[in-house]
Amino acid sequence: MSGDLSGFSMMELFRIETENQAAVLTEGLLELERDPTSAATLEALMRAAHSIKGAARIISLDGAVRIAHQMEDCFVAAQGREVTLGAADVDVLLSGVDMLSQISNLKEGDASAWFEGHAEAMDALVAAMAAILDGGSGDVGKQDSANRAVQKGDEEDEMTSVPEVKAAVREGRDGDGGREESKDRVLRLSSEHLDRMLALASEMQVGWQWLRPFSDSMLMLKRRLGELEKMLAGLEPAVTQADPSTGSYRIKSARSKAEQCRALLAEQQEELEMHSRSVSGLSHRLYHQTVASRMRPFGDGIPGFRRMVRDLAKDLGKKVRLDVSGLETTVDRDILEKIESPLNHLIRNAIDHGLESPVERRDQGKPEEGVIQLEAIHQSGMLRISVSDDGRGLDLDALRAKVIRNGHATKEMVDRMTESELMSFLFLPKFTMKESVTEISGRGVGLDIVASMVRDVRGNIHCTAQQGNGMRFELLLPITLSVVRSLLVNIAGEPYAFPLVHINRTLRCNRDEVERVEGHQFITLDGQQVGLASAREVLGLPGADSDGCYSIVVVGTMESRYGLIVDDFLGERDLVEKVLHPRLGKVKDISAAAVTADGSPLLIFDVSDLLRSVAKLVGDGKLGRASHGGASSKAVAKRILVVDDSLTVREVERKLLVSKGYEVEVAVDGMDGLNTVRSGAFDLVISDVDMPRMDGIEFVSHIKRDARLRDTPVIIVSYKESDEDRMRGLEAGADSYLTKSSFHDETLVETVEDLIGKAS
Structure with missing residues (x-):
């Protein structure tokens, strides 16, 4: 956006206005549930509804005007203590916010048809909001409230105009207030243009540092010149004695020239130092200002989280409060876009999996209301985001049993795993602790996506839990992706x-x-x-x-x-x-x-x-002593390449095969596997099917089409167990197709031995 909004259609202006005010309405209504009589909250709500009503009237969105007008009536009545807005009333008003948001996202020319198709729903919504007013303190009060709202609407017709709406969007006003000039004028820039600017600023940030070693070299030259002067002074007696007529003169001339060079060098070095400091300061400010243009407050990336928590908790019959800290913590816009969905999933998991029902919490001596804490802070040059709850936590014994039951590892393997190794199974695709599938969870889709996102932005994720005392997920991410x-x-x-x-x-x-x-x-x-x-x-x-x-x-x-x-x-x-x-x-x-x-x-x-x-x-067993070198020359007869995008699965397969004496190398997906198998000699390849960049079927096909590799045996080990999936793998050229439950009964090891023999 810029000061000139002539390029925006009226519908786009309305969408921007509604998007801003809908956020105010949602946050305000959720706050109203905790403090129904807050004068500041009611004032903000009234102004937001009033602003949307004015903007909708300008572009003749009569349906939106009706809804916003009725919402405003409710807030005005609450301000006058004629009604007290309870949880049920907030539900109705939030539905109004949702419908206004739907209207604002309509395409040009679609409004009439949409209103016609949703007339019944809109009538029901307006009637429900009107019923809120019926809960007031009397007909006189209701009539006065209605009169005030009508009067306010009449005043709008006189005062609101197209320039007013544009000014409201540009300046971030509520639409009916004063005309303060905004200090921050916002310029429209494409993300591609901004990225190029940032790349140049980053290059300059690195490039200016070249001046420092150059300055150091000049300082060294100055020292060398001083040494030369000393040498000339030492030579003067000998040269004068050997050539009394001209020797002394020549030495003095040389010393004079050296002194001139020293003075010039000192002057140039001083200028270089000044220039270096100036360029350093400029590049530093340019870089950080350009980075700042990419940064947004953390709160911008989670606008609907409070509403989501409220609605989901209500559906599940739970009482949940979301506490957010670090709303102003700045985050790279690209990272902010990527983390919204994973954070949403972690919070939904906490509500569904972690937090107990009010009855359970009361029986355990906990407050009926569960708490989810979301925090974003800058720490040691990184962005640390944590999601924690005070729910039931995680039963590690149940997790061990689930890992064994799913065939991910044997009991012996699980018993040797540390707590962090065990909890890494939570991030496996399709892994879930829920025994039943609901609309919210239980399908095993989610935590693997969270982990994948964190890897995509060069971050780490860590999970801790204690039975009965909640879980905590920590995401450690770069503040910006530019450097x-x-x-x-x-x-x-x-x-x-x-x-x-x-x-x-x-x-x-x-x-x-x-x-x-x-x-x-x-x-x-x-x-x-x-x-x-x-x-x-x-x-x-x-x-x-x-x-x-x-x-x-x-x-x-x-x-x-x-x-x-x-x-x-x-x-x-x-x-x-x-x-x-x-x-x-x-x-x-x-x-x-x-x-x-x-x-x-x-x-x-x-x-x-x-x-x-x-x-x-x-x-x-090839790792040498803890020194700066000395790799072992120990050889292993038969080499196996394991290709799987899950670190845990790779490690389980690797340890299983290494325990049998094989040398095992791993790759993270089909592309990595293809590069690895082409660059080394392997007796056998074991591959997953579902992997990023290149899946297992394509990977096996590449191997079998390569004249040098086609004789290498390939085993596919997959979660997919249908005959159709098995046939796809075998048709691609795999020598055997196993399911991942084969870890448990050593079918994998037996198949490996059948294809290439024992390790020794």
Whole structure:
């Protein structure tokens, strides 16, 4: 939007006006349930309804005028203490808000037909709102209220005009108030244009830093010049003695020239320093101002959450309050758009799964009203969003039983899992703790989507629970997607970057603090053992002797956590991410590249991939000592590639096969699997079907069409059990088709042995 709204149709203006005022009406009505006599809330509600009525009258939306007018009557009556708006009345008025929103979203020319088709519903709604007034204190009061509303409507006809509506939209007024000039004039920009501006600002933010090393080089030149002057002074006696007539003169001339160079160099260096500081300040302000143009308050992304909580709780017969903090916390608009649906799902889960009925809560000594807390804060350069409730929490024993019953793992495997590993099953596709399917939940669709969204924006999600004391989901996300806030490290003389969002902590420790058990090395952090691996070893780089002190970056997810030993920490930086060329395919352990201040390239780690590489080394017994190198040369006879988009499923399959002596490598989807199988020699491939980018059927087809790979046996392991799905897999070229329940009865291992024999 801009100061000139001539490009907007009247219907678009009405939609913008109604969208703004509907948010005011919804929040106000929900607040009114808690404090029905709040004068400030009633005033805001009356003004919002009045504003919509005026805007609707301008474009002859008579149906909208009727609804808004009747709503206004209700608020005016409540202001005059003629009625008290209760929960049932709020229901009716919220229905009015919904219908006004529907009307505002009609296309040009569709209004007449829509009103004709919804005439009966509108009459019923207006009658229901009129009935609210019948609950007032008397006919006189009702008549006075009606008269005031009619009078207000008559005044509107005289005072409201098209320019008024445009001004109201432009300035954010309620439509009938004063004419204060807005200090913030909003400009219409395409998102593509804004993204280009941000990319340029980000490049400048990095580019100006080149001046610093240039300034340092000039300072070094100044020192060298000082050394030259000293050398000339030392040569003067010898040269004068050897050439008495001209030697002394020549030395003095050389010293004079050197002094002139020193003065000029000092002057230029001072100017460069001033220019560097100026450019630094300008680029910093430009970058942050451009980033700020992309940022929106967290509250903008959750406008309907309170209403959703109220309506869903009512449908389920529960009492629920949503407490939101951090509404003004700024969030990148792209991230804000992506998190609305996942947060909606987490809150709906909390209401349906987590919070008990009022009777249950009362019996447990809890308040009848359950509380869901939604919080957004900036923390250590990241955005942390938490969703928690005070409900029944999670029964871990029931979760273990469900995992075993669904065939995701054997009892022996489950018994060895940590609490965080166990809870990771909640994020599996189609996994649910509900025994029955309802309109709200039980289909197993949701938490896997939440986890997928978090991965898409380079974030992490963590879940904690305690039986009887609620659950808590924490999303750790970047504040903006324009740059990657990273920790730079030195590995084998080259810089690499860890995105901060994936770092648990960093530390330095002495060699004697490292513990060793059965060939594996670890350190103890917060009472937990964290395995160690050399970053050089994981990346296949030459090893180096340790000086006895380790620099460790601890990274990981709910499923696994490891400490990567690097050569040194180089500090935190904001990096402009450069996408790797598609011809490179999926580069193992690397997600993107960036450019340092001196123009040198560096690689940004794909931490999820890096963790898989570490886990593979650990599982295969190939991880060497906790040093800066020394990869083991131990060979494993038969290699298997496991391809699945679920980390938990991959890990279950990997551990199962490694326990039988096979060497196992993993890939995250069909595309990753195809790149991996083409770049290595495998005796067998095991693949899922439903995966992003390239599904299992297409993946198997590619293998069987490749002359070099077509003889490699392929097993499909899928949740799909129908004969039709089995035939699709076999027709694509799979040598065997199993269901994921095969983990439980070792059918998978038997099939592997049938196709390629035992590991040894």
